[in-house]
Amino acid sequence: MPDYSARLEKALEITADAAAVSLSFFRNDPESEIKADQSPVTLADKATEQSLRDSLQDHFPGEAIFGEEFGRTGEGAAMWIIDPIDGTRSFIAGLPLFGMLLGYLEDAHPKLGVIRMPALGEAYAGGEGLPASCNGTPIRTRACRSLDDARLFVNEGDKLAISEADVFQRLVRAGNLRRLGADCYPHALVARGLADAVVDYDLQPYDYLPVSAVVTAAGGIMTDWQGNPLSMTSDGRTVTAATPELHAELLDLLNRP
Structure with missing residues (x-):
C-alpha cells in the first residue's frame, strides 16, 4: 500500500x-x-x-x-x-x-x-x-450501533424539508440527540467521536470526498443514501455513520417507501 x-x-x-x-x-x-x-x-x-x-x-x-x-x-x-x-x-x-x-x-x-x-x-x-x-x-468514531442511542446531525434541513419532506420528518424524530447543522463540521465531530451520524444533502464532490477520507480513517462510514461508495458522480446525498450497524439503520430510514 x-x-x-x-x-x-x-x-x-x-x-x-x-x-x-x-x-x-x-x-x-x-x-x-x-x-x-x-x-x-x-x-x-x-x-x-x-x-x-x-x-x-x-x-x-x-x-x-x-x-x-x-x-x-x-x-x-x-x-x-x-x-x-x-x-x-x-x-x-x-x-x-x-x-x-x-x-x-x-x-x-x-x-x-x-x-x-x-x-x-x-x-x-x-x-x-x-x-x-x-x-x-x-481520534476515532464512537461505538454507537443503534439509532435510538445516536447523536444525529441533520444537515441542510431547510432544503430537506422542501425537497425530501417525508425523509425530513423521519429524521427529526430519530436518534437520541438531534441537531440541525450544515457543512463539514458535523462530519468532523463524528470522526472525533462526539457525534454519531450525519445525513447531508445537495453536496458537490469537493464537499464530500475530502471529508469521506477523514471519516473512513477514523473508523466510520460515509456513502450515498443507497449505501454506494462516494465518487465524483454521486448525487450529493450522503450519510455518515460511526459504525456499520448504525449506517445500515440510517439507510433503512432514508429509503422507506
Whole structure:
C-alpha cells in the first residue's frame, strides 16, 4: 500500500497557510455575489482557493487540481480537490463553523483528506492506511450501533424539508440527540467521536470526498443514501455513520417507501 503520510503532512501545512488568508477576511464583511447555482461566493473564497492552488502547484507540480471556484486544471490520475470555504453562508454571517477542505484522489478515489476549521483552530486529517487525527491527536468514531442511542446531525434541513419532506420528518424524530447543522463540521465531530451520524444533502464532490477520507480513517462510514461508495458522480446525498450497524439503520430510514 502506498504511504501517503508525507502528502498528508504537506496538505496540513498548505491548509494552515491558506487558513490565514480566509481569517484575514473573516468578520470584515467581505463582498459577496451569487453564483449560477444560487450559492454565495466572496473574495475570501477566491483568495483562499488561489493560495491553496499556488502551494499545491509548488509542491506537487503537474498534478491536477479541482476547486469549487476555479474548476479543474491539469490532467492525470492524481488530483487534489478543494473547497476553500465550506460554509460561505456561515462565513458571511460571522459564524465560526466554516471549514476548509482539501483532498487527494487517485483514479477518482479519495486517498487522504483534511478538514480544517480556521476560526476554531482545529485540523482533522486522515487517509488510506493512516490514522485519523485532530491537531495531531488520534481520534476515532464512537461505538454507537443503534439509532435510538445516536447523536444525529441533520444537515441542510431547510432544503430537506422542501425537497425530501417525508425523509425530513423521519429524521427529526430519530436518534437520541438531534441537531440541525450544515457543512463539514458535523462530519468532523463524528470522526472525533462526539457525534454519531450525519445525513447531508445537495453536496458537490469537493464537499464530500475530502471529508469521506477523514471519516473512513477514523473508523466510520460515509456513502450515498443507497449505501454506494462516494465518487465524483454521486448525487450529493450522503450519510455518515460511526459504525456499520448504525449506517445500515440510517439507510433503512432514508429509503422507506
